[in-house]
Amino acid sequence: MQNATSTCVKCSNPIRNQATEGRPDLWSHTTADPFCPYAVPRVEADEALPREKRKIRIRVEELVTYDWETEIEVHKGISQDELPGYLADNEDPWVDGLDDRNFYAATNREVLHEFTFFNDDAGYLENLAIAIETYPNKVMKWLTISCPVCGVRPGADDTAHQTVGYFIGVACNGMRVVDPAQVSMDGTGWTDWTKKNTVDASRKASN
Numbered sequence: 001m002q003n004a005t006s007t008c009v010k011c012s013n014p015i016r017n018q019a020t021e022g023r024p025d026l027w028s029h030t031t032a033d034p035f036c037p038y039a040v041p042r043v044e045a046d047e048a049l050p051r052e053k054r055k056i057r058i059r060v061e062e063l064v065t066y067d068w069e070t071e072i073e074v075h076k077g078i079s080q081d082e083l084p085g086y087l088a089d090n091e092d093p094w095v096d097g098l099d100d101r102n103f104y105a106a107t108n109r110e111v112l113h114e115f116t117f118f119n120d121d122a123g124y125l126e127n128l129a130i131a132i133e134t135y136p137n138k139v140m141k142w143l144t145i146s147c148p149v150c151g152v153r154p155g156a157d158d159t160a161h162q163t164v165g166y167f168i169g170v171a172c173n174g175m176r177v178v179d180p181a182q183v184s185m186d187g188t189g190w191t192d193w194t195k196k197n198t199v200d201a202s203r204k205a206s207n
Contacts, residue, residue, distance in 0.1 A: 006045035011036035017049070022159035024049050058116045062109040068102035070094060121162060121170050127183035129164045141194060142178040143167045148193045149175065 001019040008015045011033050018026045027039040072093035078086050087094065131139045146153045147161055149171040154161045162170035168177045180190055 001050070004045060004049060005030075006041040008033075008036060009040045009042055010038070015039040015041060017041070019049075021157040023157075056116065056122070059112045060109060061112055062106045064106045065104040066098050066102040067104035068097055070097055121176070124176055124180060124183065124185050125162060125164055125169045127185060128167075128169050128178055131178075131183045132164060132167065139178050139182050142182075144177065147171050148177060149173050 001024060003016045003019050004024070005014060005016045006027070007013070008027075008029065011029075013033050013036065014030045015027045016030055017024050018028065027041050029036065029039050074083075074086065074090075074093075128139070132143070136143075145166050145168065147168050150160075152158075152161070152172070154163055154168070160172040161168055171177055175193070176190060177193070179192065180186060
């Protein structure tokens with residue numbers, strides 16, 4: 001997809017989006033304008049950008065805050081300064097209060113990069129993330145930070161590869177890099193690229 005161009009509705013200077021970097025929704029000025037920090041495209045230019053419906057698996061983490069008053073038994077002699085630490089070490093008397101009745105706020109919402117994928121390979125990539133975290137020795141043989149097909153080490157804007165943390169999960173040709181059978185997936189038709197010096201770029205892993 002090529003970058004699109006438009007005119008900023010705030011300052012009337014030319015702008016373009018970042019489609020070639022994988023973010024067609026982001027726009028920037030093509031000429032510096034210190035008085036207009038955010039490039040806003042014309043409505044017709046934004047609506048002209050192609051869209052598609054895709055299934056994704058998304059995991060979001062947020063800090064949830066609860067606030068309430070209650071009466072519980074505490075050891076005598078606990079000071080005000082020591083109270084937070086005391087309660088953190090003794091949850092049983094108050095933990096049942098973490099419910100909808102005492103919900104106060106939810107902040108710091110974050111989409112977790114390692115667990116959010118296009119659904120084509122979502123199950124595989126999620127299982128791989130779990131495997132790397134829980135039993136890395138089982139998949140260590142295939143863990144690589146460079147694509148075994150093209151040799152590229154993906155950067156932050158790379159859209160040709162799919163990664164799990166620092167490691168390549170899906171190569172640029174669609175091949176699943178780690179043996180799917182080792183991450184509780186169907187490994188039929190998968191070729192172990194570590195047994196070759198090069199990988200056939202036309203081969204793609206089956207589901």
